[in-house]
Amino acid sequence: MKPGRFTYHSPRSLDEALATLQVYGDDAKVLAGGQSLMPMLNFRLARFEHLVDVNRVGAEYAEPTFGDTRITIPLLVRQRRVERSAEAAAVLPVLTEALQQVAHPQIRNRGTICGSLAHADPAAELPSVLSVLDATFTIASSRGVREVPAEEFFLFHLTTSLEPDELLLQVSVPRPPANQFSAFSEFATRRGDFALAGVAAVCEVDAAGVVTACRIAAAGVAPTPHRLTDVEALVTGASLGDDLLPEAEAAARAQVDPTGDIHASAEYRSRLTGVLVKRALADIRGKLEATRA
Amino acid sequence: MRDHATEFPTRTQDETHTVGCTVNGREYEAVVDPRMTLADFLREKLRLTGTHLGCEHGVCGACTVIVDGAATRSCLMLAVQADGAQLETVEGLAEDGELSPLQCAFKRNHALQCGFCTPGFLMSVTAALREESVTTEEQAREVLSGNICRCTGYTGLVKSVLEASAGKDAQA
Ligand SMILES: Cc1cc2nc3c(=O)[nH]c(=O)nc-3n(C[C@H](O)[C@H](O)[C@H](O)COP(=O)(O)OP(=O)(O)OC[C@H]3O[C@@H](n4cnc5c(N)ncnc54)[C@H](O)[C@@H]3O)c2cc1C
Ligand code: FES
Ligand code: FES
Numbered sequence: 533m534k535p536g537r538f539t540y541h542s543p544r545s546l547d548e549a550l551a552t553l554q555v556y557g558d559d560a561k562v563l564a565g566g567q568s569l570m571p572m573l574n575f576r577l578a579r580f581e582h583l584v585d586v587n588r589v590g591a592e593y594a595e596p597t598f599g600d601t602r603i604t605i606p607l608l609v610r611q612r613r614v615e616r617s618a619e620a621a622a623v624l625p626v627l628t629e630a631l632q633q634v635a636h637p638q639i640r641n642r643g644t645i646c647g648s649l650a651h652a653d654p655a656a657e658l659p660s661v662l663s664v665l666d667a668t669f670t671i672a673s674s675r676g677v678r679e680v681p682a683e684e685f686f687l688f689h690l691t692t693s694l695e696p697d698e699l700l701l702q703v704s705v706p707r708p709p710a711n712q713f714s715a716f717s718e719f720a721t722r723r724g725d726f727a728l729a730g731v732a733a734v735c736e737v738d739a740a741g742v743v744t745a746c747r748i749a750a751a752g753v754a755p756t757p758h759r760l761t762d763v764e765a766l767v768t769g770a771s772l773g774d775d776l777l778p779e780a781e782a783a784a785r786a787q788v789d790p791t792g793d794i795h796a797s798a799e800y801r802s803r804l805t806g807v808l809v810k811r812a813l814a815d816i817r818g819k820l821e822a823t824r825a
Numbered sequence: 826m827r828d829h830a831t832e833f834p835t836r837t838q839d840e841t842h843t844v845g846c847t848v849n850g851r852e853y854e855a856v857v858d859p860r861m862t863l864a865d866f867l868r869e870k871l872r873l874t875g876t877h878l879g880c881e882h883g884v885c886g887a888c889t890v891i892v893d894g895a896a897t898r899s900c901l902m903l904a905v906q907a908d909g910a911q912l913e914t915v916e917g918l919a920e921d922g923e924l925s926p927l928q929c930a931f932k933r934n935h936a937l938q939c940g941f942c943t944p945g946f947l948m949s950v951t952a953a954l955r956e957e958s959v960t961t962e963e964q965a966r967e968v969l970s971g972n973i974c975r976c977t978g979y980t981g982l983v984k985s986v987l988e989a990s991a992g993k994d995a996q997a
Contacts, residue, residue, distance in 0.1 A: 534881055537838045540859035540905055563903075570901040571882035574862070581838075583859075587906060612895070636971030638949060639883060641895035642902070723970045 535573035542585045546672070549589050549699060554674040556582040557697035563587070564607065564647035567639050586699065593702075598623060604704040611640035611648070623707065624665065626714035626732055630657040633716070636724045646700045649685070652692045652756070655726040659686055660757040661716065664732045664747040665705040672701040686756035711744075712736050715815035717808045718751070721795070727752050728796045731760075731784075731808040735816050741771045748812070750805050753790035762787045763809055772817040777810050784809035842905045848873065849917030857904045863897075864888045866904035867914060875915035875944050879973070886972030889945040890914050896952035915944035918951065926992065927951060930985035938976040946972045950986055959990040 541556075543549035553560060560582035563569055572578040586607060593606040598619050605614065614620045615631040634640055634648070634657050648658045649669070663682040671678050671694060685692050694700060708714075718730030730751040735743045746767040748760045763783045770776050785806035792798040838859075845854040848871060855870040864881075867873045867890070879885035881900045888899040891913035918925040924932065927950060937943045946969065953959070953968040965986040969979065 534862065534865075535860040537860060539838050539840070540842065540903070542905070566901050566903075566906075567883060567898075570862075570903075573860075574881045574900065585903075585906065635883075636886075637953070638886065638889055638896040638898055638971050639901075641897055723967070 534576070535570075536576055536579040538580055539582045540585065541582060542588050544588055546589050546593075546699075546701075547674075549584060549586050550672060550674045550697075552582075552584050553697045553699065556584070557695070560584050560696070562650070562699060564650070565610065565643035567635070567643040568647065568651045568653070596620065599707070601707055602704045603707060604702050605645050606702040607644065607646040607700060609645050611643045611645055612637060614645060615640060624705070624714075626665070626716050626734060627658075627661055629714075629716040630661045630718075630730075630732065633657055633718055633720070633724075633727070633730075639724075646703060649703060650692060650694060650700045652686055652688075652690050653726070654689055654755050654757075655730075655752040657716070657718065657727065657730055657732075657751060660730060660732040660749040660751040662703055662705070663749040663757040663759065664714075664734045665708075666747070667703050667705045669703050670701045671698050673698040677701065682757065683759075689755045708734070709736060711738065713816045713819045715812040715819070717811040717815065719804055719808065729753055729790070729801050729804045729808055731805065731812045733809070733812040733816060735767065735772070735813075737772075737820055741820070743767050743770055743772065748784075748809065750784070750788060750808070753788045753801055753805055758788060760784050760787050760805075760809065767813070772813055772820070777813055780813055781806040781810040842908075844904050844908045846907045846910045846912055848912045849914060855904075859903065859905050861904045862900055863890070863892075863902040863904050863907050864899035866907070867899060867912075870904070873914050873916050877941055877944055879941070884973070885942070885945070886949060887942050887945040889948045889972065891948055891952050894952075894955075896949050913948070913951075915947055918947060925951075927954070927985065927989040930988040931981075934981040934984040934988070936977060936981035936985040942972060942974040946974070946982060950989070954986075954990055959986050962987070965990075 541552045543552050561580040563583045563585040594608040596605045596609050611631050621628045648656050667682050669680050669685045714734040716732050718727035720727045733748040736745040738744050746764045748763050749757045763780050766783050785802050788802045788805045790798050790801035841856045864878050867876045877887040879887040883898045883901045889896050890899045893910050949972050959965050965983045969982050
């Protein structure tokens, strides 16, 4: 048997899950899809006295809801569920695009969206996507419920503002306006691998083709999703013309300070970030033109 | 994992759990340690050794089985989590001793050499073909991308997926 010994808890309701975490939180780990946690346990990179398996807290937490003003993704929504949802593709295409690049279907079948966010791997796609979608993270414990925006949720490598007795109950985003266009671009050495860098971008564009709002975040180049505020400022108020794209590329390169590792040097990663920003903006321009054709 | 609520919150690490599940249409029940993975459960408790283990961290795909209709890494799931589940493993593909069309395609196209990776490929592709047909080589490579083979060149695998999807006759 690969993992070390632990006590297994399988709460049958949210209240029971929160009560279990209240008792054992300091020595416990939440088990959602297990696609990040199980490899760590199998390799004994981590050991926990208690595992709190949240998979049976209730089927109502396994479906996204598409409300008039907000889209909500509770803790048991599998990545594949959203990836294959026509409604999600229509409303949040950037999420669909990014999900297709998260590992392989066999992993996404079990991996949850909230699990990926709670895991907060800097190279993961979803934290950046939810950052540009202006997400609100709803966090529950037996002490109550609180809400935090993305900037306050992601703190560092594999570190979020979740306390040991807390669950990420759901993540929700405002329903995007009709004039919002988005794109996700990444580069990975092999399909399904973590990206060397990734970029999520959303732009709101007025009737004259001028960008009125823009949010861009990069993955894999900093300990948390990295908002490229200089690029956002450059793009906002401009139209996505031929001269803007190289400027955005240069601004993106200048605004990241990645670390190098065996997969890619720091210099390569910052150049890549620039290229990916340019690709994402070109993609957005293409989508915009397609709606006007 | 029955009557858990009544036991809450006094569990210990020495506690065992009873898992009841259906594998390839047959019902099984076994007592497991909570840290036993689904892969070890299938191999060691149920003696269904067709499911192979390569990396045990989700990368190679050799351990892929179908859980409640979805292709899943059995090395990344605990046996206790499969309580009440419907499982399909490579042992269930052949019917009455007849290989499935996909298995026949693998055989015909030399899609296996040592065969270590084969059960995982077969289960991944079986699940993928139930979702949608595969008509291009690019789609086939995409379907195969979650599994690793160290000794074939993937060409036979790609051909097999395309043939099985097109429903080509098993004898050729
Ligand atoms: C081979 C392989 C390739 C992969 N490639 C990629 C990739 O390219 N991109 C990518 O982004 N990911 C990748 N992953 C990771 C995958 O996406 C995971 O599914 C995801 O990171 C974690 O989600 P999970 O539901 O499986 O969480 P788990 O593994 O169950 O949990 C992960 C962590 O989050 C905590 N947690 C989970 N849910 C909650 C919650 N609701 N509240 C509080 N804490 C919680 C757990 O305690 C644990 O610390 C890969 C995984 C594998 C095995
Ligand atoms: S053994 Fe499970 S994926 Fe390699
Ligand atoms: S046939 Fe040997 S690993 Fe694939």
